[in-house]
Amino acid sequence: MIEVKGVTKVYAATGGLLGQKPVQALRGVSWQLGDGQALSLIGESGCGKTTLGRIIAGLETYTKGDVVFDGVALSTVAAADRRRFFRQVQLIQQDPYGALNPARPLGEALADPLRLTAKALGKDASWIRARSEELLHLVGLDPRNTLYKYPHNLSGGQRQRFVIARALTVEPKILVADEAVSMIDVSLRLGILSLLSDLRSRLSISIIFITHDVAAARYVAPDGHVCVIYRGEVVEYGPTDAVIAAPVHPYTQALLSAMPVLRGLEDAGPDRYIPQQDLDLRADDEGGCLFRARCRFATERCAVEHPPLVAIEGGSRQHACFYPEPRRVVAVPVQGIPS
Ligand SMILES: Nc1ncnc2c1ncn2[C@@H]1O[C@H](COP(=O)(O)OP(=O)(O)OP(=O)(O)O)[C@@H](O)[C@H]1O
Ligand SMILES: [Mg+2]
Known part of the structure; x- marks a missing residue:
């Protein structure tokens, strides 16, 4: 089992485009993943997915928190033993061209x-x-x-x-697939997604699937969980189908309604995601909800108080919104997603 506990990553200020401010790539991310289970990390570009994948694979350091494999916290492992520790995790990157000599x-x-x-x-x-x-x-x-x-x-x-x-x-225990099909011809993608799904069941490997594409996440692991990340923070977590069918956080609702509409399936109509403004990494981070500037439902409370991650549905799901309301905004009915 792998456990990510309050992992925070701050990239030091580098000047240039982002000014002199350090980048808060991850803000206290926590979740658990059992042996042979699957978790999809979804969220828009720059939300910290790759950073988290690289931390789990030992290719990146973190600022706070810990990563625990089978009860052993990384912070307690001597530097000399880390290599062996991270052999349990293998990262499959987006670019199969650059990965081979x-x-x-x-x-x-x-x-x-x-x-x-x-x-x-x-x-x-x-x-x-x-x-x-x-x-x-x-x-x-x-x-x-x-x-x-x-x-x-x-x-x-x-x-x-x-x-x-x-x-x-x-013989890793965990495969981290970071946008592993995004550079592959569309016609070949399903084959790779099926392979990941197949390996998981045949070898009992856990899969951490990093993607923008919720339908791909569901294809790889219909029985898995999704963790929706916004600006380095978990805003929603739960079983994949439950989250797709009734997303609670406005950001998840926006992400799902942005899915392309397939032939023969209804349009999301006015619920289609139209961002209120572009993702601004320099936006004020202090206090309040990080999504508030782009949220249709934000109130004054959202500007001053930070919504904590709370459990719902008997603990099987979590969300970080003051105004949770499961809304079916997805353009594609769940049964319409290829499986
Ligand atoms: N080495 C680095 N130095 C400074 N900032 C970095 C570095 N790597 C990533 N970042 C910043 O951290 C944030 C998260 O980046 P990350 O690559 O994890 O996002 P992502 O969710 O994988 O995005 P994408 O979907 O585009 O791959 C971004 O703002 C990015 O600019
Ligand atoms: Mg990435």
Whole structure:
């Protein structure tokens, strides 16, 4: 189980576009994810999704809070043991092109991490070969057509499958997929989403799925949870279908109503999301609700008091709004989302 406890990340002031103010990328984010479960982090560009994914994968430090794996808090792990600690988590990034060394044959790229395991287990080269083939089969690639090739010989979808196979070499417990299909041709996306879903059920891996696309989140894990992040803060959390069917926070409602309307499905009409103004990272952060300037329902209270995250529906859902009202604003009926 992985637990994120009040994780806060402040990037130091760098000057330039954002002025001299530090960037508050994450503000006390907390959630838990059980073994083999799935959680989608959704929210608009710049809300902190990648920062959180990188923190969980050990590629970024955090300012406050802690990340706990199976009861062991990262803050208590000695620097020398951190590498082993983070082998449990593998990050699949958006860009399968940049993730692979163009000059290295794919068989070698897969064998490199497997050699370490082989050494630890006292296995020989034939084990590495067999394991490589097994992993490629698992992600739907033909080993005979892959092992001797170079990254440029594969299509975008095949490359992402290969990157996933390479992530599996260390037998991770958690895969963090950060916009893992956004650079892939639309026609190949469903294949990668199905693969993630399939790996989760076959290998009992937990999946943290980072996306703008709620429909993709539901496709990967209809039984999972979503965590909606706005400017580094969790504003809504709950089972995916429950949140899609009746989002409580005005920001979630806005996000869902911005989903494209598919042929044959009704339009959200006047509820369609039209932001009141662009996301302004320099906006005053002090006190009040961070979403208030763009919220249709904001009152004076929202300007002076910060809405805390509160539990509803017997604790299965959470939201941070003074005026919670489940509204069906989604353009696509839940049963209309492909599954
Ligand atoms: N290395 C960095 N130095 C300074 N600021 C950073 C750095 N990395 C990210 N940020 C800032 O932190 C905030 C969160 O960035 P992050 O990349 O986590 O957003 P995101 O939700 O993944 O966005 P997107 O959907 O566009 O990928 C942004 O305001 C970003 O500008
Ligand atoms: Mg990102």
